[in-house]
Amino acid sequence: MVVFLFYSPAMQNNTPSRDTFSGKFGIIAAAAGSAIGLGNIWRFPYVLGENGGGAFLLVYLLFVIMIGVPVMISELLIGRKAQLNVFGAFKKLAPGKPWYLIGVMGVGAAFLILAFYAVVAGWTLQYVYFSVTNALDGNTPAQMIQVFEGVQATKGWSVFWTLLFMIGTAYIVSSGIEKGIEKYTKILMPLLVLIILILDVRAVTLDGAMEGLNFLFNPDFSKLNSDVILEALGQAFFSLSIGMGVIVTYGSYIKKNESLGSTALSVSLADTLIAVLAGVAIFPAAFAFGMAPNQGPGLVFITLPNIFNQMTGGYIFGLLFFMLLSIAALTSSISLLEVVVAYFTEELKLRRKQATWIAAGIMSLLAILCAFSDSTFGAFDYISSNILLPVGGFLVVVFVGWIMEKNSPRLEIEADGRKARYYKGFQFVIKFLAPIAIALVFLNGLGWI
Numbered sequence: 281m282v283v284f285l286f287y288s289p290a291m292q293n294n295t296p297s298r299d300t301f302s303g304k305f306g307i308i309a310a311a312a313g314s315a316i317g318l319g320n321i322w323r324f325p326y327v328l329g330e331n332g333g334g335a336f337l338l339v340y341l342l343f344v345i346m347i348g349v350p351v352m353i354s355e356l357l358i359g360r361k362a363q364l365n366v367f368g369a370f371k372k373l374a375p376g377k378p379w380y381l382i383g384v385m386g387v388g389a390a391f392l393i394l395a396f397y398a399v400v401a402g403w404t405l406q407y408v409y410f411s412v413t414n415a416l417d418g419n420t421p422a423q424m425i426q427v428f429e430g431v432q433a434t435k436g437w438s439v440f441w442t443l444l445f446m447i448g449t450a451y452i453v454s455s456g457i458e459k460g461i462e463k464y465t466k467i468l469m470p471l472l473v474l475i476i477l478i479l480d481v482r483a484v485t486l487d488g489a490m491e492g493l494n495f496l497f498n499p500d501f502s503k504l505n506s507d508v509i510l511e512a513l514g515q516a517f518f519s520l521s522i523g524m525g526v527i528v529t530y531g532s533y534i535k536k537n538e539s540l541g542s543t544a545l546s547v548s549l550a551d552t553l554i555a556v557l558a559g560v561a562i563f564p565a566a567f568a569f570g571m572a573p574n575q576g577p578g579l580v581f582i583t584l585p586n587i588f589n590q591m592t593g594g595y596i597f598g599l600l601f602f603m604l605l606s607i608a609a610l611t612s613s614i615s616l617l618e619v620v621v622a623y624f625t626e627e628l629k630l631r632r633k634q635a636t637w638i639a640a641g642i643m644s645l646l647a648i649l650c651a652f653s654d655s656t657f658g659a660f661d662y663i664s665s666n667i668l669l670p671v672g673g674f675l676v677v678v679f680v681g682w683i684m685e686k687n688s689p690r691l692e693i694e695a696d697g698r699k700a701r702y703y704k705g706f707q708f709v710i711k712f713l714a715p716i717a718i719a720l721v722f723l724n725g726l727g728w729i
């Protein structure tokens with residue numbers, strides 16, 4: 281979800297305006313807005329389900345804390361120090377050096393991510409439609425699987441809903457009304473959490489729910505291998521929206537008197553909590569209804585409607601759930617498109633409207649490819665999450681740890697006037713631990729070492 285403006289709404293020239301967040305809740309709501317989306321509720325459970333469950337969760341949590349939070353602090357401080365978008369920021373902080381290529385990579389990642397993200401968001405919209413028409417009522421678990429397979433197989437409708445979603449995203453970005461959306465998301469996202477909590481209660485009280493909780497929380501370390509570990513790293517980056525410049529740009533809008541450390545911590549906590557809560561609804565349901573946890577990308581769509589069928593008020597909960605999930609997806613997709621638009625307007629000097637529709641047009645073509653070809657879908661997902669984002673994150677921590685002037689990260693972090701007592705630990709992590717860990721996991725996962 282979203283967010284703030286990269287430009288003021290009325291902006292017609294190419295000078296970025298430096299809006300700032302109004303206060304603590306605004307910043308966290310905005311950054312959490314980008315972070316919380318399909319990554320938590322659709323991608324996290326399905327990737328965890330395919331990678332053996334509990335052991336994946338542990339490694340994932342470890343990566344969020346040891347790598348995710350430090351990378352997020354690093355991105356925030358780069359943005360706030362430079363007061364610029366991701367390209368401008370690296371150009372300004374390392375003049376004449378090629379570090380701005382991190383930004384170019386981030387733009388590439390945004391294209392790939394939004395391409396498959398829009399397809400999944402399209403499925404979500406279709407499930408809103410099914411909920412409105414009560415089409416899933418009374419379906420058996422086997423029929424739920426058939427419905428999802430039908431959704432995937434009916435290309436025409438997939439493309440229709442995907443394009444509808446892209447148009448909505450582009451419309452909001454082109455007219456610069458993210459700030460209006462943010463007002464609503466502050467109410468709507470807590471509502472989404474509330475509904476997930478209610479689903480959790482229903483899911484864990486189903487017969488056979490224990491098996492699902494076991495799968496999620498009981499680590500079976502024999503399931504760990506280099507692929508699983510790389511998937512966990514990729515999921516951490518994807519879910520936190522790090523490694524591609526979204527957070528750098530957020531950082532540029534944060535006032536000097538705000539604490540970057542606690543912002544990064546709160547956003548990461550909220551993001552992780554929602555992913556785990558989604559897991560607590562999905563796995564007990566999957567096991568209770570006799571569905572395999574490694575169903576792949578359809579997991580959330582085939583498990584949750586079974587719960588709605590088994591609860592009082594299921595019609596309204598199902599409808600609200602899919603509507604709110606669509607909005608969470610929309611606000612994340614806006615932040616993705618915005619990265620590209622910022623690049624097109626500032627670096628290629630396009631006008632905002634032009635930039636938005638050109639970017640959205642190319643993304644729509646890529647999205648159609650994803651809707652038609654599962655292997656393209658899978659490849660875009662894999663390349664962005666498991667390659668581009670970790671490489672981006674690696675470069676970011678190396679930049680802050682080794683390239684920036686010695687004291688400047690600390691000065692930026694402590695610009696709020698409070699001493700960052702964690703600074704020594706942070707410095708150790710970004711200089712050594714995080715880059716070494718990312719490099720090892722990455723090279724090992726790709727089979728290079």
Ligand code: PHE
Binds near residue numbers: 316317318393526
């Ligand atoms: N973090 C978002 C989600 O979980 C997806 C995203 C990834 C958004 C990268 C921006 C950048 O849905």
